[in-house]
Amino acid sequence: MQSTSNSNRPTGRRSSLKKRTVMFGLLAALFLFVVGCSKDGMSTWEAFGPVAQLQLDLFNVTMWLMVIVFFLVEGVLLYAIIRYRKRPGQPKPTQIHGNNTLEIVLTIVPTILVLGLGIWSVFILFEIDAPPEGSDPLHVNVTAHQWWFEFEYPDAGNGKKIITANEMRIPVDRPITLSLFSDDVIHSFWVPKLAGKLDMVPTHENKMWIQADSDKIDEDLPVTLFGQCAELCGIAHALMRFRVTVMEQADFDSWAAGYSEPPAITDKAKKGKQIFAANCTLCHTIDGPDDPALSASRLKGFLTGADITPVPAPNLTDLRTRQTLAAGLMDLTETNLRAWLHDPDGIKPGNYMAARAVLYQGGTVTLDEDQIDALIGYLLDLR
Amino acid sequence: MATITGVIPRPTTYAGVWGWMTTIDHKRIGILYGLTAFAFMLLAGLEAGVIRMQLVSAENDLLGPARFNQMFTMHATVMVFMVIMPLSASFFNFIVPLAIGARDVAFPRLNALSYWLFLFGALLMHVSFLVDQVPDAGWFSYANLTEKPFSPNRALDFWAIGLLILGTSSVAAALNFVVTIVNMRAPGMSMMRLPVFVWMTLITSLLLVLAFPVITVGLIELTMDRNFGTHFFIPSEGGDPILWQHLFWVFGHPEVYILILPPMGIVSEVLPTFSGKPLFGYPFIVFSGIVIGIMGWAVWSHHMFTVGLGPVANSVFTITTMLIAVPTGVKIFNWIGTMWRGAVEFTTSMMFALGFVALFIVGGLSGISHAISPSDFQQQDTYYIVAHIHYVLFGGSIFGIFAGVYYWFPKITGRMLDETLGKINFWLLFIGMNLTFFPMHFLGLNGMPRRIYTYSAEFGWENLNRLASLGYIVLFVGFLFFMYNMWQSRKSRPAGHDPWDAPGLEWSISSPPPVYNFAEIPQVEGRDQYWIMKAKAEAAGTPLTEPEALIDVNTVHMPSPSYWPIVTAAGVALIGGGLLSHYAISFLGGAITMMGVIAWSNEPTVAPSDQH
Numbered sequence: 004m005q006s007t008s009n010s011n012r013p014t015g016r017r018s019s020l021k022k023r024t025v026m027f028g029l030l031a032a033l034f035l036f037v038v039g040c041s042k043d044g045m046s047t048w049e050a051f052g053p054v055a056q057l058q059l060d061l062f063n064v065t066m067w068l069m070v071i072v073f074f075l076v077e078g079v080l081l082y083a084i085i086r087y088r089k090r091p092g093q094p095k096p097t098q099i100h101g102n103n104t105l106e107i108v109l110t111i112v113p114t115i116l117v118l119g120l121g122i123w124s125v126f127i128l129f130e131i132d133a134p135p136e137g138s139d140p141l142h143v144n145v146t147a148h149q150w151w152f153e154f155e156y157p158d159a160g161n162g163k164k165i166i167t168a169n170e171m172r173i174p175v176d177r178p179i180t181l182s183l184f185s186d187d188v189i190h191s192f193w194v195p196k197l198a199g200k201l202d203m204v205p206t207h208e209n210k211m212w213i214q215a216d217s218d219k220i221d222e223d224l225p226v227t228l229f230g231q232c233a234e235l236c237g238i239a240h241a242l243m244r245f246r247v248t249v250m251e252q253a254d255f256d257s258w259a260a261g262y263s264e265p266p267a268i269t270d271k272a273k274k275g276k277q278i279f280a281a282n283c284t285l286c287h288t289i290d291g292p293d294d295p296a297l298s299a300s301r302l303k304g305f306l307t308g309a310d311i312t313p314v315p316a317p318n319l320t321d322l323r324t325r326q327t328l329a330a331g332l333m334d335l336t337e338t339n340l341r342a343w344l345h346d347p348d349g350i351k352p353g354n355y356m357a358a359r360a361v362l363y364q365g366g367t368v369t370l371d372e373d374q375i376d377a378l379i380g381y382l383l384d385l386r
Numbered sequence: 387m388a389t390i391t392g393v394i395p396r397p398t399t400y401a402g403v404w405g406w407m408t409t410i411d412h413k414r415i416g417i418l419y420g421l422t423a424f425a426f427m428l429l430a431g432l433e434a435g436v437i438r439m440q441l442v443s444a445e446n447d448l449l450g451p452a453r454f455n456q457m458f459t460m461h462a463t464v465m466v467f468m469v470i471m472p473l474s475a476s477f478f479n480f481i482v483p484l485a486i487g488a489r490d491v492a493f494p495r496l497n498a499l500s501y502w503l504f505l506f507g508a509l510l511m512h513v514s515f516l517v518d519q520v521p522d523a524g525w526f527s528y529a530n531l532t533e534k535p536f537s538p539n540r541a542l543d544f545w546a547i548g549l550l551i552l553g554t555s556s557v558a559a560a561l562n563f564v565v566t567i568v569n570m571r572a573p574g575m576s577m578m579r580l581p582v583f584v585w586m587t588l589i590t591s592l593l594l595v596l597a598f599p600v601i602t603v604g605l606i607e608l609t610m611d612r613n614f615g616t617h618f619f620i621p622s623e624g625g626d627p628i629l630w631q632h633l634f635w636v637f638g639h640p641e642v643y644i645l646i647l648p649p650m651g652i653v654s655e656v657l658p659t660f661s662g663k664p665l666f667g668y669p670f671i672v673f674s675g676i677v678i679g680i681m682g683w684a685v686w687s688h689h690m691f692t693v694g695l696g697p698v699a700n701s702v703f704t705i706t707t708m709l710i711a712v713p714t715g716v717k718i719f720n721w722i723g724t725m726w727r728g729a730v731e732f733t734t735s736m737m738f739a740l741g742f743v744a745l746f747i748v749g750g751l752s753g754i755s756h757a758i759s760p761s762d763f764q765q766q767d768t769y770y771i772v773a774h775i776h777y778v779l780f781g782g783s784i785f786g787i788f789a790g791v792y793y794w795f796p797k798i799t800g801r802m803l804d805e806t807l808g809k810i811n812f813w814l815l816f817i818g819m820n821l822t823f824f825p826m827h828f829l830g831l832n833g834m835p836r837r838i839y840t841y842s843a844e845f846g847w848e849n850l851n852r853l854a855s856l857g858y859i860v861l862f863v864g865f866l867f868f869m870y871n872m873w874q875s876r877k878s879r880p881a882g883h884d885p886w887d888a889p890g891l892e893w894s895i896s897s898p899p900p901v902y903n904f905a906e907i908p909q910v911e912g913r914d915q916y917w918i919m920k921a922k923a924e925a926a927g928t929p930l931t932e933p934e935a936l937i938d939v940n941t942v943h944m945p946s947p948s949y950w951p952i953v954t955a956a957g958v959a960l961i962g963g964g965l966l967s968h969y970a971i972s973f974l975g976g977a978i979t980m981m982g983v984i985a986w987s988n989e990p991t992v993a994p995s996d997q998h
Contacts, residue, residue: 062758100668114712125697
């Protein structure tokens with residue numbers, strides 16, 4: 004932005020003012036940058052796994068290159084309009100029509116730059132496509148529903164099949180291969196700390212892999228990461244969240260081994276169990292993986308769209324072991340669970356429990372406070 | 387049927403409401419386009435305000451998800467199809483015939499039809515507000531969320547049918563401009579002497595003619611799925627929702643260039659005028675525009691990097707998208723080259739043009755970072771994308787259009803806009819725009835997905851959202867200044883025919899231009915014809931200070947006004963309205979359309995009273 008010496012221009016104070024303005028601008032930009040970048044739960048500025056790390060590295064290089072290009076081009080632009088601003092009595096400028104050499108140079112240089120970046124990203128694309136060969140990945144099938152996530156471990160260890168909802172547990176330092184499905188509309192699977200997103204498309208299996216590395220995570224395990232649906236999928240899209248808990252392999256194994264072991268329940272909860280059986284089991288399974296035939300009939304009921312048909316709903320087995328409810332929306336506490344049972348539509352507008360369950364057809368829940376107490380007792384006794 | 391025209395002669399009045407409704411004068415149609423689009427801009431701007439109000443704090447429940455989804459869907463749909471495109475069309479209409487030395491477009495009545503189809507299609511889509519079934523699936527309305535089981539009410543029928551009518555309007559207008567530019571140039575105006583704005587109009591029009599049929603197919607399939615039991619996009623019946631995405635983006639990416647090329651053309655007129663120098667590298671700007679127009683067809687899947695097309699497809703689209711940055715960069719270098727060693731004059735129009743260049747650079751650079759597919763997996767569907775589109779469409783298109791408004795307003799109305807108000811207008815929009823959209827880059831990288839009506843405080847998105855909402859207020863005030871500036875221009879000083887010492891032919895005639903534009907069709911000797919004429923006159927010692935002399939209108943053969951464009955358009959709108967309500971109305975609409983078309987084709991070219 005320094006001006007060249009020009010007879011009719013004051014120098015000294017003005018140019019130092021200009022310098023100060025420029026410095027201020029740069030500092031403001033730097034400040035905004037520091038304040039702007041967070042490392043909160045959903046931030047992409049922090050990578051806990053190799054896939055996210057490669058993506059972040061690539062982005063950082065791109066971004067700083069773009070920052071340099073930005074200052075270069077905007078700098079030249081600013082210089083041009085200040086240096087060549089119209090001055091009183093100035094004669095008509097020389098009429099130049101172009102410069103072919105300059106044009107060719109200014110075409111070839113950016114071409115090289117963008118092609119270089121492009122080719123590098125192609126290499127990264129193939130590198131993050133599949134886990135390293137020879138690794139021993141854990142496989143999880145993830146199915147998206149309006150508006151929650153279902154996680155199925157076909158073999159979580161010793162051949163045990165697990166189906167759970169909205170909270171995925173993964174062992175640390177081990178690749179996890181994911182098969183992504185959707186039952187209804189297009190959703191997108193995104194855990195920013197582990198990897199970029201991949202859409203979940205009905206009738207179309209998408210595959211990705213993730214891994215959490217212990218050396219990239221500062222805190223003690225288990226660590227809970229945030230995920231969210233990233234493709235507009237209807238009215239409760241904003242509230243379709245989930246969690247990924249990264250744990251030691253041993254902890255993961257003991258969780259898997261204990262899955263769906265019948266819990267000891269209190270007397271109050273026994274009453275709750277009856278209420279659950281009478282009102283909730285059309286849609287919710289609570290004693291292990293869902294029966295595939297049952298799942299299929301629920302889905303069929305959902306797609307035909309008739310009122311009061313069973314619909315796919317989160318598997319509630321071992322509910323007590325989870326941290327959140329309503330697709331990662333709030334902490335699983337007695338108060339929150341009570342509020343949810345009273346008015347699901349008020350908490351998560353549009354959800355299908357309020358819309359389809361017989362219990363809620365009158366506008367409010369048809370259970371009395373004692374019955375809700377018993378139901379909560381039962382649900383929270385599930386280990 | 388020929389008797390229809392026997393009993394209804396062509397209208398003869400040029401005055402009053404009837405004059406405007408039956409007008410086929412490209413200048414009046416241009417003004418109609420501009421005013422209508424500006425009204426829709428205010429509407430879509432208010433929708434944006436509602437969005438910003440909802441997002442101002444975490445866990446805000448001002449609006450609720452249903453309304454919020456409607457707001458962002460309509461904001462984007464209106465801004466793209468009913469604001470930026472028709473604002474560009476407004477300049478096409480008013481400026482192109484003047485800039486090529488013609489008396490009107492090739493098909494004046496078709497031109498009127500395009501406008502009325504645009505108006506009626508846009509109004510039809512807004513009837514959805516009256517019945518509270520507002521489109522709510524986003525501006526690209528991904529299938530199969532748009533299918534009956536997930537969107538049972540009429541909302542998406544309003545969207546699809548409204549867009550079908552708007553598409554008809556765009557294709558008709560685009561064909562008209564292709565024919566006009568190819569055939570109606572003044573003698574001597576070879577293609578490489580065309581003003582760049584006209585070139586960009588031509589490329590945009592060709593893109594429109596080729597791109598809209600693709601979305602039309604998609605929209606018809608969607609309408610069929612929703613109303614007549616087909617299964618194009620229904621996966622459980624063997625359809626494919628991804629097909630919609632391909633159809634949409636094969637249209638949608640050229641559409642991006644349809645939105646940006648005309649403002650690029652405007653800027654290419656404004657920068658030379660206020661630098662006192664011809665455009666630097668004219669052939670490079672023109673050819674880069676053509677290259678963008680061609681390559682724009684080979685990049686659509688970069689909107690679909692996260693769909694799961696696989697690394698091979700993603701690689702191809704990464705490379706093609708990276709390459710399309712080059713011709714865009716070429717344009718920016720040439721614009722800077724135009725100012726280099728010039729005499730840069732900071733009029734409001736020029737400041738908007740400079741704002742365009744400065745902000746488009748930001749949008750272009752963030753665009754490069756999206757093109758890099760592996761890191762785009764993190765950015766896709768976040769506010770980083772929202773920031774990018776607003777830098778290219780607001781900082782780019784809208785700033786370019788403002789440059790055009792301040793540049794051509796004196797020609798259109800014969801009055802000057804106030805420069806002080808204009809500069810306040812510019813700075814408020816420039817500051818407000820950056821305040822609103824720059825933080826969104828960080829919001830996106832901090833993980834905020836787009837299209838969420840609420841977010842929890844723990845993700846740390848609140849402060850940046852507040853900043854963005856504050857920016858909206860600044861933008862709002864900026865628009866108030868613009869409107870006041872337009873309003874006060876009624877009494878401002880007359881502009882004269884050539885207030886900017888501009889190079890284009892449109893400045894050689896009086897402001898506002900007479901109905902017939904040019905008394906004598908000019909003979910063009912080179913690029914920037916009016917500069918050539920002025921330089922010659924100056925050299926001869928008789929400087930040009932007056933516009934071309936006016937002549938008696940009745941000595942010029944001009945087409946007469948016609949009822950049939952508006953009647954035909956009303957018929958088409960009724961066909962659409964019937965599909966949304968009762969099919970009988972569609973048949974009525976069909977009959978009116980048929981009558982309109984037949985009467986139109988039998989109409990004499992001039993009214994008996996206008997013959998000379």
